[in-house]
Amino acid sequence: MTKIASLSVIIAGCMWGAVGIFVRYLSSKGIDNVSIVESRMLGAFLILFLGILIYDKKLLKLQLKDLWILVCAGVFSSLGLNYFYNLAIKEVSLSLAAILLSTMPAFVIIISRILFKEKITRIKLISMILVFLGCIFVSGIFDIGAT
Numbered sequence: 001m002t003k004i005a006s007l008s009v010i011i012a013g014c015m016w017g018a019v020g021i022f023v024r025y026l027s028s029k030g031i032d033n034v035s036i037v038e039s040r041m042l043g044a045f046l047i048l049f050l051g052i053l054i055y056d057k058k059l060l061k062l063q064l065k066d067l068w069i070l071v072c073a074g075v076f077s078s079l080g081l082n083y084f085y086n087l088a089i090k091e092v093s094l095s096l097a098a099i100l101l102s103t104m105p106a107f108v109i110i111i112s113r114i115l116f117k118e119k120i121t122r123i124k125l126i127s128m129i130l131v132f133l134g135c136i137f138v139s140g141i142f143d144i145g146a147t
């Protein structure tokens with residue numbers, strides 16, 4: 001099981017890294033951003049759904065009280081993330097788009113504080129500061145005088 005888990009992580013990373021290539025290619029063929037996001041989300045849903053059906057059907061049971069989390073995570077988070085990531089891919093370099101994506105955990109910490117009253121610990125705060133500092137450094141903002 002550990003080998004499958006490790007392989008799954010590697011495959012997921014490769015697939016995520018290749019997203020930019022496909023988004024740019026599909027955009028150059030005239031496919032709009034919403035269509036690209038919808039097709040990616042549908043494909044991900046089908047793969048995940050079939051995987052859960054094969055692995056353990058009981059994981060598909062949903063309690064009504066958890067429905068709001070599913071809707072927020074699926075609609076707002078996943079669709080929103082993919083939509084704006086695709087826009088970034090089209091407007092900036094792929095590497096900068098990926099760097100900007102790395103700010104997502106900082107926003108998760110903030111949203112978790114608001115929705116679930118999770119504490120923002122010193123480690124979380126330091127991590128958020130480092131994430132944003134890293135993004136500032138790699139964005140090229142300090143390269144103004146560079147030749």
